[in-house]
Amino acid sequence: MDCNGYRQENHDQNLFPKPKVLVLEPPPVFIYHEDILSQKFHFLKAWDSPLPLDQFLTTHAHSVQAILSHGSCPVTTNTIRLLPSLGLIVTTSAGLDQIDLQECRRRGVSVAYAGSLFSADVADIAVGLLIDALRKISAGNRYVTQGLWANNGDFSLGSKLGGRKVGIVGLGSIGLEVGKRLEPFGCNILYCSRNKKSSVSYPYYSNVSELAANCEVLIICCELNDQTRHVINKEVLLALGKKGLIINVGRGAIIDEQEMVRCLMQGEIAGAGLDVFENEPHVP
Numbered sequence: 001m002d003c004n005g006y007r008q009e010n011h012d013q014n015l016f017p018k019p020k021v022l023v024l025e026p027p028p029v030f031i032y033h034e035d036i037l038s039q040k041f042h043f044l045k046a047w048d049s050p051l052p053l054d055q056f057l058t059t060h061a062h063s064v065q066a067i068l069s070h071g072s073c074p075v076t077t078n079t080i081r082l083l084p085s086l087g088l089i090v091t092t093s094a095g096l097d098q099i100d101l102q103e104c105r106r107r108g109v110s111v112a113y114a115g116s117l118f119s120a121d122v123a124d125i126a127v128g129l130l131i132d133a134l135r136k137i138s139a140g141n142r143y144v145t146q147g148l149w150a151n152n153g154d155f156s157l158g159s160k161l162g163g164r165k166v167g168i169v170g171l172g173s174i175g176l177e178v179g180k181r182l183e184p185f186g187c188n189i190l191y192c193s194r195n196k197k198s199s200v201s202y203p204y205y206s207n208v209s210e211l212a213a214n215c216e217v218l219i220i221c222c223e224l225n226d227q228t229r230h231v232i233n234k235e236v237l238l239a240l241g242k243k244g245l246i247i248n249v250g251r252g253a254i255i256d257e258q259e260m261v262r263c264l265m266q267g268e269i270a271g272a273g274l275d276v277f278e279n280e281p282h283v284p
Helices: 003-015 026-039 052-058 077-080 101-106 119-135 135-146 148-152 172-186 209-212 234-240 255-263
Strands: 020-023 043-047 066-069 088-091 111-112 165-169 188-192 217-220 245-248 273-274
Touching: 020 052, 077 101, 088 101, 101 111, 119 135, 119 172, 119 217, 119 245, 119 273, 135 148, 165 172, 165 209, 172 188, 188 209, 209 234, 234 255
Parallel strands: 020 043, 020 066, 066 088, 088 111, 165 188, 165 217, 217 245, 245 273
Antiparallel strands: none
């Protein structure tokens, strides 16, 4: 580009400066696409600053126009109130439990999220965790790598997936994808959701404990909110029973984690396949 073109480009950038976007922690998508995104946006990298977060936010408070976030980094009431020019929060997560939506409504801040973009991928993980737990793939691998085979003999056999009664908690976009994947295995699908779905023929339960009592596997696909926090409690786990498996691809806090660990240690449920934990990244 010649000098005139270069000056014109700089002139345009001065007239239309890049929007300033606060990044509290870098989502994986940001790491891969930062170079391209930086051509259009000026990123304020809180995690990369030597300043404590509150000082960093105070320093840039009046210039932040948007926040780029993801599920593990909360956008709290205090953060939103510190940023008077904030107009948009974008999260790469399918869940919104880490964003104070009430404060966003009060301030008129728009929120964009991933929606059903990752539903098929999450459903794949749910089925993978279920097969792993039934066939004891990870447990068998630990048995071999810890050198127990030679001393203790053959590892215990796993169980088949076909014909299992599988209860899905939350038959939204992820739950429906899980059901589609399990049908070819010959699984009997049951579900509990806020409302009965006219689009499916699966048996419906309005109560999670009743669902657990009537299935061998419980797969958690619902969102985390005030109603679903610790909805998988001692009562539900005991209803699932000693041969029952629980799979969680929702949010960790949907399960009362302490009760689940106790049930696992005391043999009151058979096993768990967990993609999420209550206090990530701190895992009991």
